[in-house]
Amino acid sequence: MAYTIAIAGKGGTGKTTLAGLLVDYLVKQKATPILVVDADANSNLNxxxxxxxxxxxxxxxxxxxxxxxxxxxxxxxxxxxxDYVSAHFSRTLIEESGYDLIVMGRTQGKGCYCFVNDLLTNQINRYAGSYRYLVVDNEAGMEHISRGTLPSVDLVLLVSDSSRRGIQAAARIKDLVNELALAPRAMKLIVNRAPGDELDPGTVEEIEAHDFDVAGIVPNDSLIYEYDCQGRPTVQLPEDSKARIAFESIMSGIIT
Ligand SMILES: Nc1ncnc2c1ncn2[C@@H]1O[C@H](COP(=O)(O)OP(=O)(O)O)[C@@H](O)[C@H]1O
Ligand SMILES: [Mg+2]
Incomplete structure (x- = not known):
């Protein structure tokens, strides 16, 4: 079975950015093939x-x-x-070098979707087995995972900003994950967009209060923001971008 990494966190914390950098990192490490799932209704991982x-x-x-x-x-x-689902499912898979991307798109409108959701769930689970890694960019509420549309999770990467309240929000998502009985083998916190190398003592206190397993800190990187504003893919960031270096060093300690 594929090793499944779910990225979770409040909106705007950098989940999609880090999901993209993670895919790029895994491809460079030749940890392929990867199934990338954009499970956010407001999808923009692509x-x-x-x-x-x-x-x-x-x-x-x-x-x-x-x-x-x-x-x-x-x-x-x-x-x-x-039969129709079996025949057309592969059209929703976008084949790239080293990975395939599937976009969940918007969640349900009117009508009964249970039957169709079950069909799609079966397809995803059938396909998932043939990948080495599954990377899932989630909505804050982890809807698809909680509904069982996606396979079980090995690692949850919780993304937070570096503020005290941001950490509190991450703690609520951590509780949610535990309540959902996802039972991931590991759940780690990444503090993103940190203003400096050191976190504020107040933030550190909050992290400790919630007993987070901290994977590391990714600094605020004006290049990420510039690329975003120019409509350039984040994965095209130079290899020496400080956010990329920090993130890859974190991942190299987790995925060996
Ligand atoms: N380390 C970083 N440094 C600077 N800007 C960042 C960083 N991480 C994310 N951003 C920016 O923050 C915004 C939100 O990021 P995004 O990945 O879309 O968050 P989410 O998927 O959690 O909603 C985007 O404009 C993105 O370019
Ligand atoms: Mg996002």
Whole structure:
């Protein structure tokens, strides 16, 4: 089974940025093939990776759920929904060098999605087995993981900003993960966008109060922000970008 890494944290803390850098790092380490799952409804991991998305899993789901209400049913009469999912699932996989990307797209509209969700869950789990790593960029509430759409998790990387309240928010997500009975083998905190090398003593106190396993600190890097504003993929950051160096050094201590 693939080693599954889920990235979690409050919105805006840098989950998607670090998910992109993680994929890039694993590819460089030849820890491939990787299945990258963008499980956030407001998905933009593809932009961080510089990949174009034509079809999301959400699009496929809408086609199937909406099929009965359309003048021309896109699903041939001779085909079951199951067959249709099997035939079209691979279209939602975007093949890149070293990894495939799948975008969950937006979550449900009206209608009953349980049946289709189950079909998609089966497909994802069937595919997941043939990868070495699974990297999942999550929504703050970890919806897909909590609903069981995604396979079980080996490592949760919790991302927080360097503020005291940020750490408190990360602690709530840590509690949520524990309540969901995800039982990840490890859960580690990454403090992102730190203003300097040392954290404020107040932040450190909060980290200790919540008994976090700290993986490391990624500094605020104006280049990341510049690339973002210019619409350039984050993975194109130079190798000596300080955030990239810090993050890769953290990951090299976790993935050996
Ligand atoms: N280490 C960093 N230094 C500077 N800017 C960062 C850093 N990490 C993330 N950002 C910026 O912060 C914003 C939010 O990051 P993003 O990865 O989209 O967060 P999330 O996925 O958690 O919502 C983006 O504009 C991103 O470019
Ligand atoms: Mg994001």
């Amino acid at each position: 932009e961080v990776l510089g990949v174009k998305v034509d079809m999301t899993l959400g699009d496929l789901r809408e086609t199937i759920v909406g099929s009965e209400f359309q003048d021309v049913n896109p699903i041939p009469a001779s085909m079951s929904k199951q």
